[in-house]
Amino acid sequence: MREAIVEQTVKTYFTDKFPQFSVSQQCEIQFGTRHGIADVVLHQPIRNEKGYFVAIAECKKWPLPILRGRAKAQLKSYMSATNTRYGVLAVGTDPRNWDFCENKYNNWFAEIEREDFEKGIENWRPVSAKALTVNLRETTARWWKRIALIFGVLFFVSIASLLFLWPDPPEPIVYITRTGKKYHTYTCEFLVERGVEKFAIYFDEAEKNYDPCGICDPDRTAQSR
Numbered sequence: 737m738r739e740a741i742v743e744q745t746v747k748t749y750f751t752d753k754f755p756q757f758s759v760s761q762q763c764e765i766q767f768g769t770r771h772g773i774a775d776v777v778l779h780q781p782i783r784n785e786k787g788y789f790v791a792i793a794e795c796k797k798w799p800l801p802i803l804r805g806r807a808k809a810q811l812k813s814y815m816s817a818t819n820t821r822y823g824v825l826a827v828g829t830d831p832r833n834w835d836f837c838e839n840k841y842n843n844w845f846a847e848i849e850r851e852d853f854e855k856g857i858e859n860w861r862p863v864s865a866k867a868l869t870v871n872l873r874e875t876t877a878r879w880w881k882r883i884a885l886i887f888g889v890l891f892f893v894s895i896a897s898l899l900f901l902w903p904d905p906p907e908p909i910v911y912i913t914r915t916g917k918k919y920h921t922y923t924c925e926f927l928v929e930r931g932v933e934k935f936a937i938y939f940d941e942a943e944k945n946y947d948p949c950g951i952c953d954p955d956r957t958a959q960s961r
């Protein structure tokens with residue numbers, strides 16, 4: 737039961753010192769296929785969820801029944817698994833026997849003094865959230881650059897093919913007869929009814945030497961092409 741008293745001491749310490757955060761006991765922590773129980777957790781007050789873990793306390797009775805190094809390793813594995821910045825190995829109820837540590841960056845741990853622990857939590861930020869966000873943003877930017885480049889190239893290729901490979905629109909063609917002075921459309925009623933032989937010529941040419949037929953209106957047809 738001694739360990740429960742240590743837990744209670746840590747809980748009181750957390751609650752008194754850091755009222756801006758919430759305290760939970762016996763939090764299950766998943767790492768890979770294994771799981772463990774963090775004795776006391778200081779976390780963001782988020783309804784229905786734990787939010788970010790600010791600090792984890794591993795509580796042991798005094799004198800420590802296992803090697804201090806082993807207890808610290810356990811605490812650090814919980815901190816790594818949950819990306820928690822601060823940790824306490826609370827051995828007994830006397831804070832002078834407690835060890836404080838900080839997950840400085842990417843699970844690089846440093847032993848720190850209690851004052852630094854308390855000051856750190858006052859200015860707490862998620863452990864590597866900033867680094868994570870920056871990495872994410874950089875990756876995103878890299879992908880956007882690639883996508884932009886691909887679209888840029890595609891755009892250039894399409895414009896180039898439009899300019900160089902697109903066939904010129906066919907020149908408008910109208911029809912004349914052997915003896916007539918007018919030019920016509922292919923489907924001109926006047927020509928079809930009489931079954932007159934017709935010859936195709938370019939509109940430009942026809943315009944210079946002939947007049948448009950009043951029945952089929954070849955100018956309108958030519959211009960709409």
Ligand SMILES: [Zn+2]
Pocket residue numbers: 919920921924925926927949950951952953
């Ligand atoms: Zn005509």
